[in-house]
Amino acid sequence: MNSPFIKLWGMPILLGMLTVIGLLSALFGDGVWDALSAVTLGVPVAVGAWFSLRRKRH
Amino acid sequence: MSAQSLRWWSWIHKWSSLVCTAFMLLLCLTGLPLIYHHEIGHLLGNDVEAPALAPELQANPPRANLDDVIASAKALYPNKIMMYMSQELDEPAIWNVTLGDHPNDEHYKPIAVDARTAQVITEPAFEGGAFMSTMLRLHVDMFAGLPGMLFLGAMGLLLIVAIVSGVVLYAPFMRKLDFGTVRRERSTRLKWLDLHNLLGIVTLVWALVVGATGVINTLADVLLKVWQSTEIAAMLEPYKDARPLVQMASVDAAVKTAMAAEPGMGVSFIAFPGTPYASPHHYGVFMHGDQAFTSRLYKPVLIDAGNGSITDRRELPWYLTALLVSQPLHFGDYGGGWMQFLWAVLDLATIVVLGSGLYLWFKRGRRARAEARQEHEQKAPAVQPVLARSGGER
Numbered sequence: 197m198n199s200p201f202i203k204l205w206g207m208p209i210l211l212g213m214l215t216v217i218g219l220l221s222a223l224f225g226d227g228v229w230d231a232l233s234a235v236t237l238g239v240p241v242a243v244g245a246w247f248s249l250r251r252k253r254h
Numbered sequence: 255m256s257a258q259s260l261r262w263w264s265w266i267h268k269w270s271s272l273v274c275t276a277f278m279l280l281l282c283l284t285g286l287p288l289i290y291h292h293e294i295g296h297l298l299g300n301d302v303e304a305p306a307l308a309p310e311l312q313a314n315p316p317r318a319n320l321d322d323v324i325a326s327a328k329a330l331y332p333n334k335i336m337m338y339m340s341q342e343l344d345e346p347a348i349w350n351v352t353l354g355d356h357p358n359d360e361h362y363k364p365i366a367v368d369a370r371t372a373q374v375i376t377e378p379a380f381e382g383g384a385f386m387s388t389m390l391r392l393h394v395d396m397f398a399g400l401p402g403m404l405f406l407g408a409m410g411l412l413l414i415v416a417i418v419s420g421v422v423l424y425a426p427f428m429r430k431l432d433f434g435t436v437r438r439e440r441s442t443r444l445k446w447l448d449l450h451n452l453l454g455i456v457t458l459v460w461a462l463v464v465g466a467t468g469v470i471n472t473l474a475d476v477l478l479k480v481w482q483s484t485e486i487a488a489m490l491e492p493y494k495d496a497r498p499l500v501q502m503a504s505v506d507a508a509v510k511t512a513m514a515a516e517p518g519m520g521v522s523f524i525a526f527p528g529t530p531y532a533s534p535h536h537y538g539v540f541m542h543g544d545q546a547f548t549s550r551l552y553k554p555v556l557i558d559a560g561n562g563s564i565t566d567r568r569e570l571p572w573y574l575t576a577l578l579v580s581q582p583l584h585f586g587d588y589g590g591g592w593m594q595f596l597w598a599v600l601d602l603a604t605i606v607v608l609g610s611g612l613y614l615w616f617k618r619g620r621r622a623r624a625e626a627r628q629e630h631e632q633k634a635p636a637v638q639p640v641l642a643r644s645g646g647e648r
Binding site (some may be wrong): 200203204205206207208211212215216217219221223224225226229230231233234237238241242243244245246248 | 589593
């Protein structure tokens with residue numbers, strides 16, 4: 197899958213879907229569902245932090 | 255995307271953002287402490303904790319008679335009347351009682367009563383103390399009441415427009431770049447443009463959900479009014495000629511009646527006669543379910559405050575269910591400590607998106623003016639749309 201569409205929108209769609217799962221899972225369950233929510237909401241946060249804070253190697 | 259539609263989306267993004275940004279920054283900044291209101295209340299010594307029970311009672315804590323709970327609270331303010339009593343899901347040992355001079359008293363007195371012994375625990379600080387109360391009021395209505403709430407709701411709608419138009423503009427900016435590219439070496443403006451795009455797209459769904467549920471929350475008062483004038487009014491039809499209440503039935507018995515009618519449900523709050531959630535002749539007993547999701551939804555049971563019998567009980571209408579579901583999705587208080595933390599980080603990321611957007615507009619404006627001056631001097635017409643130039647800059 198190397199189409200321009202996937203290259204441009206692949207990550208945004210993936211992160212968006214993870215966010216939706218994270219927002220909903222904790223709403224409909226406790227315990228393991230809260231943990232799933234923390235992981236799936238954590239991925240977009242980690243991705244954002246990683247790309248905005250990393251320094252290119254010279 | 256054609257140059258014309260790019261210019262059109264750029265215009266939408268610029269103006270929807272510019273109008274709402276100052277208010278969104280206010281909401282992000284005041285929302286941050288609100289995410290941690292329990293923890294801050296604890297630090298400030300403003301939160302209420304139930305005293306430890308005697309060891310022999312801890313295994314099977316007693317439940318005090320609700321009429322005794324009310325009597326304890328009223329003993330502090332004999333001239334005030336009951337407005338509400340409520341319990342938080344995770345703190346069944348405390349009844350939060352509010353007393354006022356009249357059923358709509360904004361300067362009500364909050365009193366925490368031990369739900370097991372009916373002893374007054376404390377009179378908690380109003381809305382969690384001066385600091386938290388200020389944050390809350392700034393966040394909810396900017397001290398401007400219903401107009402302030404609705405105004406912030408309109409700003410939230412503009413935020414949604416800004417987010418959607420921002421997603422449309424993401425494509426022309428990022429088409430030739432890998433996801434997450436931040437061009438740090440070229441110029442400060444380019445670096446912040448890339449960070450704006452990156453953090454904007456990463457927080458996209460969260461910001462849309464928190465924005466949209468925030469807008470729904472600003473309609474709370476309006477939705478409540480609609481419910482009162484339709485469904486509550488219909489339930490109260492038989493009482494329209496009733497005389498004012500003289501004697502009030504036992505609240506404890508009323509709640510037992512409601513619990514018997516709705517097995518498996520617990521009590522979230524009880525609204526007393528005359529308040530917006532009851533009627534002049536009724537107790538409104540608002541029950542919640544026992545599952546993660548249903549514990550956030552209410553089922554109201556109206557109890558005749560004269561004789562203690564059930565007048566009516568029905569499901570909430572869809573728009574109040576939507577309001578109740580939108581609240582946790584806005585507050586981020588339904589998934590434990592990790593969710594609170596992620597909510598705070600996403601809030602901070604949104605502040606960066608707002609701030610960088612403002613910075614880019616400011617830089618853009620200065621550069622555009624400088625170029626316009628140049629073009630004017632050279633008498634050459636501008637050919638490229640404003641934002642396409644920055645996208646092609648590499």
